[in-house]
Amino acid sequence: MSTIIDSGRVAEHNDKLRSSLEEDYAALAGMLSRRGVDIEQLTAKAQKFAVALPSWGAGTGGTRFARFPGRGEPRNVFEKLDDCGVIHQLTRATPGVSLHFPWDKVSDTQALRQQAEAHGLYFDAVNSNTFQDQVGQEHTYKYGSMTAISAATRAQAVAHNVECIELGNALGSKALTVWVGDGANFPGQHNLRGALERYLESAREIYAALPADWNLLIEHKLFEPAFYATTIADWGTSFACAQSLGEKAKCLVDLGHHAPNTNIEMIVARLTQFGKLGGFHFNDSKYGDDDLDSGSINPFQLFLVFNELADAAEREGAAFNPAYMLDQSHNVTDPIESLMSSAVEVQRAFVQANLVDRDALRGFQESHDALQSAQTLKHAYRTDVSAILAMARLRNGGAIDPVACYRASGYRDQVAEARPAKAGASSSGIV
Numbered sequence: 001m002s003t004i005i006d007s008g009r010v011a012e013h014n015d016k017l018r019s020s021l022e023e024d025y026a027a028l029a030g031m032l033s034r035r036g037v038d039i040e041q042l043t044a045k046a047q048k049f050a051v052a053l054p055s056w057g058a059g060t061g062g063t064r065f066a067r068f069p070g071r072g073e074p075r076n077v078f079e080k081l082d083d084c085g086v087i088h089q090l091t092r093a094t095p096g097v098s099l100h101f102p103w104d105k106v107s108d109t110q111a112l113r114q115q116a117e118a119h120g121l122y123f124d125a126v127n128s129n130t131f132q133d134q135v136g137q138e139h140t141y142k143y144g145s146m147t148a149i150s151a152a153t154r155a156q157a158v159a160h161n162v163e164c165i166e167l168g169n170a171l172g173s174k175a176l177t178v179w180v181g182d183g184a185n186f187p188g189q190h191n192l193r194g195a196l197e198r199y200l201e202s203a204r205e206i207y208a209a210l211p212a213d214w215n216l217l218i219e220h221k222l223f224e225p226a227f228y229a230t231t232i233a234d235w236g237t238s239f240a241c242a243q244s245l246g247e248k249a250k251c252l253v254d255l256g257h258h259a260p261n262t263n264i265e266m267i268v269a270r271l272t273q274f275g276k277l278g279g280f281h282f283n284d285s286k287y288g289d290d291d292l293d294s295g296s297i298n299p300f301q302l303f304l305v306f307n308e309l310a311d312a313a314e315r316e317g318a319a320f321n322p323a324y325m326l327d328q329s330h331n332v333t334d335p336i337e338s339l340m341s342s343a344v345e346v347q348r349a350f351v352q353a354n355l356v357d358r359d360a361l362r363g364f365q366e367s368h369d370a371l372q373s374a375q376t377l378k379h380a381y382r383t384d385v386s387a388i389l390a391m392a393r394l395r396n397g398g399a400i401d402p403v404a405c406y407r408a409s410g411y412r413d414q415v416a417e418a419r420p421a422k423a424g425a426s427s428s429g430i431v
Contacts, residue, residue, distance in 0.1 A: 002118045004086050005409045013405040014394060021400055024387040032383075035357075039388065042351055046385075046392035049347050051282065052096030052124035052325040055104050057339055058083040061291065061329025070335065072416030077104040078115060079419065083336055085119030090405055092398035093343045096124035098325050099171070101164045102134055109170040116171075125175035125217060125279070125323055126168035130157040131225075146202035147182040147195040147231050154202050161206045169211055175278070175323060177252055178206070179219035183226020183233070195231045200244060207245045216249045217278040217323070218242055221257040224289060235267045242276045250278025254327060255305070256285040256292075265304040272312045272320075279323030280305075282346050291329035293338050295345030302345065303381045306353035314358065334412060340402045344389060351388055355380035 003010075029039040058080040060070040074080040081097065088094045097116065106112050116123060130145035139150060145157040157180075165176055182199070184190050207216055220238040223230055232238055235251060242249040251271050258264060271277035282302070284292040295302050312320050324346065330338045357376055364373040390400045399405035406412075 002085075002120075003089055004082060004119070005089055005406070005411055009409055010090070010399050010405060013408060014400050017390075017400040018394070021387060021390050021394065025391050028385070028387045032355075037355065042354060042385070043388050043392050043395070045354055046347060046351050046388055047092075047396050049093055049350050049392075050095050050324065051093060051343055051346050052098050052323070053084045053087060053094050053339055053343075054325060054327050055080045055084070055097055055099050057326060057328050057330065058335050060335060061331050063331065068331070069421060070330075071421075072412055072414075072419045073335070075419055077106060077112065079415075080104070081112070081115050081119060081121065082415075084121060086406065086411055087336055087339050087343070087402075088120060090393075090399040090402035091340050091343050092393050092396035093347050094326075094339070095121055096325070097121050098124040098127060098177075099168070099173075100127040100129060101160075101167060102129060105167065109167060113171050123168065123171040123173045124325060125177045125215075126164050126171070126173045127177045127179070128161045128164045130160060131179070131181040144180075144182040144190075144195070144198075146178075146180050147190075147198045149190070149198075154198060158202050158205045162209045165206075165209050165211070165214070169214075174213060175215040175217055176206070176210070177217040177219055178203070179221065180232065181221075181225045181230075183230035184228045185226060186228055189228070192229060196237070196241075199231055200241060203241065203245055203249075207249060210248055214248060215278055216245065217252040218249060219252040219254060219257070219281070221254065221289065222259055235271065239271065239274070239276055242278075249276075251276050252278050252281065252323075254281035254283070254289075255294075255302075256281075256283045256289040256327075260285075260287065264301065265308050268305055268308045269311075272308065277312075277322050279325065281325055281327035282342065283326065283328045291327065293328055293330075293333075293345075294326060294342035295349070299345065299349070300381060302349040303352050304377070306349040307356060307377060309350075310353040310356065311358070336406060336412070337403050340406065344402070347389055347392075348385060351385045352380050352383060355383055355385070 032039050055077060059073045074083055084097050130141055133140050139153040139156045146154060148154050161178060168176060210216055218232065218238045218241055220232045220234055221230060222233050238251040242251050253268060255264060268277060282294045284294055284297040286297050326339060326342050328338060328342060361373060361376045364376060394400055
């Protein structure tokens with residue numbers, strides 16, 4: 001694996017912090033030992049944890065009103081891979097990259113795959129885009145894509161998704177994520193049942209094109225740009241469509257795609273119980289689909305989601321393997337720093353969930369002790385596992401403090417010089 005930031009700089013950074021980390025790790029080990037927990041087992045699990053990066057997250061996002069480009073942001077998918085390589089080099093928790101087509105489409109997929117492998121990266125689920133019109137596109141998606149009344153428009157959307165599968169297959173991906181903004185902004189704008197029937201008709205054609213070892217991940221979203229009635233608006237509709245399509249169709253849960261205060265962990269439990277949980281887009285929100293950094297607003301909710309995932313892993317073993325990916329929009333921070341911080345926070349929730357005393361929890365639940373049941377979860381959540389996360393990074397060859405190491409490296413200054421701003425050249429992705 002090639003390193004983008006000089007490995008000597010990383011080693012120098014770690015040498016300055018190693019002694020303090022070892023002290024913190026030893027202190028945490030003693031505290032956990034009194035609880036009957038082996039810190040080394042948790043650290044080993046942390047070392048194996050992985051969450052994929054969104055290629056579009058390497059650039060600056062925006063709002064409906066404006067976008068303020070960042071210094072040295074990537075102008076193409078190869079530069080995105082360089083940034084993702086930095087993130088994985090320092091966190092050692094982000095080996096996968098999720099591409100979005102046609103933003104990330106290239107003519108030479110082999111060259112792209114070789115660059116990813118050189119950085120120790122692989123390609124996670126690929127994403128289609130039928131929520132924007134592209135240059136030269138024959139039929140508009142203004143009135144829908146997979147649900148469009150126009151058969152020619154639906155055929156165009158299906159063909160794009162099939163092309164995404166072909167591109168992903170050439171890159172070594174194993175899943176296609178489909179999100180559509182189709183829906184209505186006015187009552188009566190379209191027939192609600194008819195729209196879903198057309199969606200399923202299109203989805204069946206896409207499903208038929210999947211390789212045998214692929215999954216189709218159906219992503220739902222409550223609103224935007226369809227504010228009155230989004231066709232795939234909730235987990236129930238997503239689940240029904242996945243059931244209708246077949247075994248390879250599963251549901252993807254984006255933490256920002258729900259109404260405020262929705263019990264997302266219960267949705268996770270339901271989808272898991274019926275074998276239809278395909279994966280996650282991790283982010284955070286305050287009001288709606290804010291795409292904020294993971295764990296920045298409601299870290300307890302993130303922990304509760306992972307508590308359900310830990311329960312499922314205990315029940316189902318190695319067969320339970322949902323896809324984990326970040327999906328964020330960075331407007332006022334360096335995207336690399338935000339993605340590193342989010343990867344650490346998702347990994348933190350994973351480790352904390354593995355700290356839950358499940359035997360004790362079951363006992364309290366069976367005895368109807370609601371208070372102690374809740375306190376058992378809080379006990380794990382309140383445990384500061386930072387030393388475990390840092391030790392996992394150190395042992396995997398990463399940085400004890402990824403953001404500090406990144407800033408000291410001067411990488412952003414270097415790419416700002418190598419990637420001068422050019423109007424229309426940004427390839428940041430979703431706004």
